[in-house]
Amino acid sequence: MNGIRTKHKWTPYVWLLPSIVLIAVFVVFPILIVFRLSFSEISKAGVVGGFVGLDNYKEAVNLPAFKTVMINTLWWVLSVVGISTVLGFIIAMALNQKFRGRKIARSVLVLPWATSLVIQASVWNYIIKYEYGSLNNVLLNTGVITQAVNWRSSFQIEFIWECTVGIFVTIPFVTFCVLAGLQSIDNELYEAAIVDGAGFWQKLRLITLPLVKPALTVSTVLNIIYVFNSFPIIYTMTKGAPANKTDTMITYLYMLSFYDRRKGPATALSVIGFLILCVCAGLYMRFVMRGEESA
Amino acid sequence: MKKIVSMLLTGAMVLSLAACGGNAGSTASTAAAEATTAAAEASTAAAEASTAAAEASTAEAPAGEEITLDVIICQYGPNTNEWFLGSGMNGTNFVDKFESENPGIKLNLEVVSWNDVYTVVDTRIANNNAPDILNIDVFANYATEGLLMPVSDYCPDELFNDFFPSFIEQSVIDGTVWAVPDLASARAMFYNVDMFDEVGIEVPTTWPELEDACQAIIDFYGGDVYPWGIDMTTDEGQAAFAYYTWGNGGGFVDADGNWAVNSDENVEAIEFALSLINNGYTNPNPATQTRYDLQDMFAAGKMAMLIAPNQLPTYVADKGGEINMATANIPAAEGKTSSSVGVMDRVMAFKDDSAPDQAARNEAIGKFLEFFYDPENYVGWVSMEGFLPAVNSAVEALVASDPSFEAWLDVLGGCQFYPTAMAEWDQVKQGVINAEQAALESGDIQSELDALQDALTQ
Structure with missing residues (x-):
């Protein structure tokens, strides 16, 4: 008896050890280094100097583009996560119905998610290109438009395109999370509801949503982290041009560090970003833990 | 105990996700990793x-x-x-x-x-x-x-x-x-000789001649050909700054070698470049269309003139383009000398x-x-x-x-x-690119360059 108890005590840690070591070496350690760097003077060539207190943070917050970039980041996360969650949910509902070709539809759906984002963004660049983009070609040949349209005529429109691509590649993840949730719902619940005379909206509100909620929470919070940290779409499509007006925090701090070579404020910004995500993650943990306790 | 362990686990998981940038980063980095593995092999x-x-x-x-x-x-x-x-x-x-x-x-x-x-x-x-x-x-x-x-x-x-x-x-x-x-490498103006013959224009050497040539090309081809190419992208917008300001007697520094990005010559030069864009003589999205995009358009016969490095003929041939091209000096303001960019x-x-x-x-x-x-x-x-x-x-x-x-x-x-020996060059390079891109939206290059100059002389 005693022996079994001891075994129980340490076996989980043995199994966890490889991941803990990996996370410590590749995640925790670099994070600590960035924290240290953000309080140090860093030269243009990358030579690390002495402690400078909050100077890097002050410089970062006072950058002329700081406000634009924060607002862009907020829009980017809200629109991509929000819209892709709604659309992903609807698609998951559709894919949960029985119909011919369902398997094919499900596997096609995973493609945007399974393709590298750099490739996706480059392909979209070609699609919306003014000169020989396929969107203009298709619309011209089908007679929808008579003259080629400049799909990227202003930075607002450029940013909307970037969000659109973000939504496009995020939908599959939401769909599959929700689909997994939907499949675990016992069909008897719906049958009982139908017997009681419930309509589509009542079934959605009283059965589907409450039971899919855990899956939706997971996908939303993970998406907030993914999308906040997403670099390739914006870097590939505009590099933040014109004048940082389409940058989000992640692309901006990269430009700041490796184009402007202002490494101090760049590290400070990355710490700020990390803290924002920690708050999101903390809220998520509280949310999930509370859900588990009440269940 | 169980709860603490599960808390820790969730924490570790979220932390690792937060740090690695999730599916975005990982798919990209997997591809990159594969590429590097191949390279390593x-x-x-x-x-x-x-x-x-x-x-x-x-x-x-x-x-x-x-x-x-x-x-x-x-x-x-x-x-x-x-x-x-x-x-x-x-x-x-x-x-x-x-x-x-x-x-x-x-x-x-x-x-x-x-x-x-x-x-x-x-x-x-x-x-x-x-x-x-x-x-x-x-x-x-x-x-x-x-x-x-x-x-x-x-x-x-x-x-x-x-x-x-x-x-x-x-x-x-x-x-x-x-x-x-x-x-x-050195930069010069390249032009499509066949187009020039067809339209019946001479090679422009000054800015007014360039405007006339652009207008003639527009009149002849309608909107099918961009007369002139401009690249003000984050990759190489400083080159555009050099082409126009050096062609107007301005530049990054003054005669004594001090930063002078907001000189009257510079403002005038960039305003001229912006006027080319606003008159519809150029590619429509100079903030995101890189030199390679312009070279592609030139190779496809969609652009009549552009400023490019000496490798352009090889580049066009590699793309399968058959353009009858020739080089000329980069057009300069009237009475000013043209200078190439090395x-x-x-x-x-x-x-x-x-x-x-x-x-x-x-x-x-x-x-x-x-x-x-x-x-x-x-x-x-x-x-x-x-x-x-x-x-x-x-x-x-x-x-x-x-x-x-x-x-x-x-x-x-x-x-x-470029004055790459000066310590502030990185800042100046990104600064003029930002100023150009901001002016593309606002039209006000003077205040953008003033702000950059102030930041440099502080």
């Missing part, structure tokens, strides 16, 4: 080959005095890797050939893409692991921070005197030469206080340079990617192999360079 093969060569040569070298030089070379094109590490140098490669000719010196040579090289070098410097020899474009930050050795410490006199003096001048800070040029990259050597025998290390670096610039090796290297040479001894052989080089060497003789 290739270089392992090369390393094995070179080990074999080194083993052969150590027999002659005095034991215990072997020097290994860490070298970083930028990837100029698909052939760079083959040349240095594969079999692109007449069946052998740079590293093997060097090591067999210089027993006792080993090269740990890495070819790094231009996209990554700044990250790679900065990280290595931050970790106290700078390369011995670096090939890159900029040098001022490294020099002013005391990381570089003066060229006179390691470059043999005969080789030093072989460099074009106007090139060497670009790498001087406080009277000391900190780097040597590895190669150069772009130069460099080779420099970092200090390494931990090296046991500094004199031997310096000598090894000198041998590397002598081997690199030996016409037997250098001519193949420069012509392979279509660049222009940096040393006199290569000129004759290059002109013999391709007579069109001669005209470009003349252009190179008269061109101006």
Whole structure:
């Protein structure tokens, strides 16, 4: 008896050890280094100097583009996560119905998610290109438009395109999370509801949503982290041009560090970003833990 | 206990997600990792080959005095890797050939893409692991921070005197030469000769003539052809700044060599460039259409004129374009002289206080340079990617192999360079790009350049 108890005590840690070591070496350690760097003077060539207190943070917050970039980041996360969650949910509902070709539809759906984002963004660049983009070609040949349209005529429109691509590649993840949730719902619940005379909206509100909620929470919070940290779409499509007006925090701090070579404020910004995500993650943990306790 | 463990686990999971950027980063980085694995495999093969060569040569070298030089070379094109590490140098490669000719010196040579090289070098410097020899474009930050050795410490006199003096001048800070040029390219205006004949216009040399030519092309082709190309992208918007301001007697610095980005000449020049865009004479999205986009349009016959480097004919041919093109001076403001834009990259050597025998290390670096610039090796290297040479001894052989080089060497003789020796250059470069891009939206270049100048002179 005693022996079994001891075994129980340490076996989980043995199994966890490889991941803990990996996370410590590749995640925790670099994070600590960035924290240290953000309080140090860093030269243009990358030579690390002495402690400078909050100077890097002050410089970062006072950058002329700081406000634009924060607002862009907020829009980017809200629109991509929000819209892709709604659309992903609807698609998951559709894919949960029985119909011919369902398997094919499900596997096609995973493609945007399974393709590298750099490739996706480059392909979209070609699609919306003014000169020989396929969107203009298709619309011209089908007679929808008579003259080629400049799909990227202003930075607002450029940013909307970037969000659109973000939504496009995020939908599959939401769909599959929700689909997994939907499949675990016992069909008897719906049958009982139908017997009681419930309509589509009542079934959605009283059965589907409450039971899919855990899956939706997971996908939303993970998406907030993914999308906040997403670099390739914006870097590939505009590099933040014109004048940082389409940058989000992640692309901006990269430009700041490796184009402007202002490494101090760049590290400070990355710490700020990390803290924002920690708050999101903390809220998520509280949310999930509370859900588990009440269940 | 169970709860704490599960808390910890969730924490670790979220932390790792937050840090690695999730599916976005991981798919991209998997692809990158695959690419690097492939590259690593290739270089392992090369390393094995070179080990074999080194083993052969150590027999002659005095034991215990072997020097290994860490070298970083930028990837100029698909052939760079083959040349240095594969079999692109007449069946052998740079590293093997060097090591067999210089027993006792080993090269740990890495070819790094231009996209990554700044990250790679900065990280290595931050970790106290700078390369011995670096090939890159900029040098001022490294020099002013005391990381570089003066060229006179390691470059043999005969080789030093072989460099074009106007090139060497670009790498001087406080009277000391900190780097040597590895190669150069020069920019000129290219135009589509057939289009010019069809429309019946002359090659423009001044800004008013350029406007007239653009209007004539618009009138003739309607909207099907862009008369002129402008690139104000984050990649190379500083080139546009140079083309127009230098053509109006302005530039990044004044006659005394102080920053003067908001001079009247500069404002006038950029306003002229913006007017070309606003009149519909150019490609529509200059903030995101890179020079390569413009070159593609030119190759496809959708653009009549653009400013491009001397490699454009090769680029167009590689794309399968058959454009009858010719070059001319970059148009300048009326009464001002046209000046070409030269772009130069460099080779420099970092200090390494931990090296046991500094004199031997310096000598090894000198041998590397002598081997690199030996016409037997250098001519193949420069012509392979279509660049222009940096040393006199290569000129004759290059002109013999391709007579069109001669005209470009003349252009190179008269061109101006970016002020890369000044410590604020990175800030100025990104600053003028930002100013241009902001002015594309607001139309107000004056206040943008004023703000940049204020930031520089603070």
